[in-house]
Amino acid sequence: MKALSIRGLRKVYKGGLEALKGIDLDVNQGDFFALLGPNGAGKSTTIGIISSLVNKTAGSVSVFGYDLDTQLVELKRQIGLVPQEFNFNQFETVQQIVVNQAGYYGVPRDVAKQRSQQYLTQLGLWEKRNSPARTLSGGMKRRLMIARALLHEPKLLILDEPTAGVDIELRRSMWDYLEQINKQGITIILTTHYLEEAESLCRNIAIIDRGAIIENTSIKRLLATLNMETFVFDLDPNTVKNAVTLQGFQWRQVEEHTLEVEVEKSKGLNSVFEQLSQQQIQVLSMRNKANRLEELFVNLVEQGRQSGSKAGAK
C-alpha cells in the first residue's frame, strides 16, 4: 500500500513561477522518508499541495488510496501536518490548541481532552497545558506542533523542517520520538536542512531541485554511490618528529598534528595506518570529515544544474 502517490504534479504560481515541473513520487506505508532540497526547490509547495494548503496546477495526489480531487475529506483525515512556521494562535493555551485541532478533525471534545494528556505528556508539555502558546520556548512550540498534528491519530505524518532552530539535545529527543511513532506504524515524511537528520532517521529519500526530482532511492543505495570520503586524523604530537608523508592519497596537513586524507572506498584505510605506523606516528583519533549525505546532496544538485544548463543551451 502506498502512503503517498504523486503523478505529474505541477504548480505554477500567479507570477508565472513554475515551482513544480510535473514530479512523480511514491512513499510506502510505514516508511520514514526524507524530502531534501535547497531553499526554493519545491519541498514546501509539494507539502502544501498534499495538505491542500496550496492549489495544484496539474497532476494527481493520493494518500492511502484517497484522491485529492475526489476524496478530499478522507485524504485529509489520513494526514497530520507539522509546518515549518509556527501557525497556531499565540494567545490560546497549549491544551486549547491541540483540542481544537482535534475538533476540526471531528474528534469529540472529551476524547480530544483525554488524548491531549497522552500526547502532551509524551512530548513533555503537559505541565504547560494551561500556558498561552506565546510563552513557550522555541523548542516547546515545535513539540506543540507535533502534538497538534498527532491528536487525530493520522496514518501519515508530514514534518516540514521540524528541528529548525532547535538545540542539539532537543533535536535528538525529537528524533527518538519520531522513530518511536514510526515503529508504531505511522508513515513519516520529513523535509530537513540537517542532512545528518535524514541520514540517521530515514530509510528512503528524494532530492528535489528547481521543481524536479533529481534522485529518489534508499539512503543506503545513495550512500553506496559515494566513492570518495575525507577522514581527519589527529596525531599524537609526541610521535610526530619529522614531516609527515603519505603516498597514493590526496592529503593535507590542516594543523600541526592534524591530517585530512581523501580515501577512495575501494582503497580503504589500512594503507594510511601502515604508512603512519612505518613513520612511528601514533593516531589518537580519526573521524569522517563531512557528512556523507551532504557531499552527495551537493554533488547531485550541482550535476542536475549543470545538465539543466546544458539542455538549456541547446
Add this chain to the structure above:
Amino acid sequence: MSGFNSIALKTIWIKECTRFLRIWVQTLVPPAITMTLYFIIFGSIVGTRIGEMGGRPYMEFIVPGLIMMSVITNSYSNVASSFFSAKFQRNIEEMLVAPVSTAVIIAGYVGGGVARALLVAVIVTLVSLLFVDNVQLHHGLILVLTVILTSTLFSLAGLINAVFAKTFDDISIVPTFVLTPLTYLGGVFFSISLLPGIWQTVAQANPIVYMVNAFRYGFLGISDVDVGVAMTVIVLFNLAFFVIAYQLLQRGVGIRS
C-alpha cells in the same frame, strides 16, 4: 467538501466565543460605555429639547436604533478581526488542512459574531433600562428575527472584509468609511420621514434603514418602511453575502496559494 462535521462547527464556535469572552474588556465593555454616553447626550440632554419622534419620547425612539448600531458594529468587527488574525497568524491553516467544509468555517465564524452581537444587545438593553421607564416589546418574533439576521449579515460582511484584508488597517477602513456613515444615516437617531423629498428615496437605498426600522417595529410598533419589505431585504442581503463569502473561501482567495 461533502459531509457535515458538526464537531468542527461546535469547535470553531466555542473557540470564537472563548476569544471574545477572554478579551471582554475590549469586546463587551466599550459598547456599554459608548451607548451610555449616547443615552446621556442624545437622550437625556439633547432629547429632552427634541420632544417626540414618531409619536414616542425621543429617548424611547433611539433605544432600538442604538441596540441595532451595537449589533452591527460588534458582529462586523468580531468576525473581521478574528478571521484576519487567523490569517495573519496563519492559524487559519489549522482548519484548512482538516476536513472542515467551507460552509462550516463560515457558520462557525458567523456563529461567534452573532453570539457576541446578542450578548452586546442584552448589555445595551440593560443599560437603556437606566434611561427609559419601560422597554416594551411590540412583536417579539420580528425583534428576534431582525437581530439574528442583522448580526448574521454583518458577520458575513466582516468575514468578506477579512478575506480581502492584507493589513490590520484594511479591516478598519470599511467600518470607518462605510459602516459608520450608513449607520448614522440609517435612521438610528431620526425618522427618515423627516428627510426632504428625494432624500427619503435615497435613504431607502441604505440597507441599514430596513434593519433599524424592523427592529424598532419589534420594540415600539413603529417603522418608516414596510416591515415585510424590510425582512425581505435583510434575508436577500444575507443570501447574497453568504454566496459571496462561500465563493471566496471555496476558491481560497486570500488563504490559499
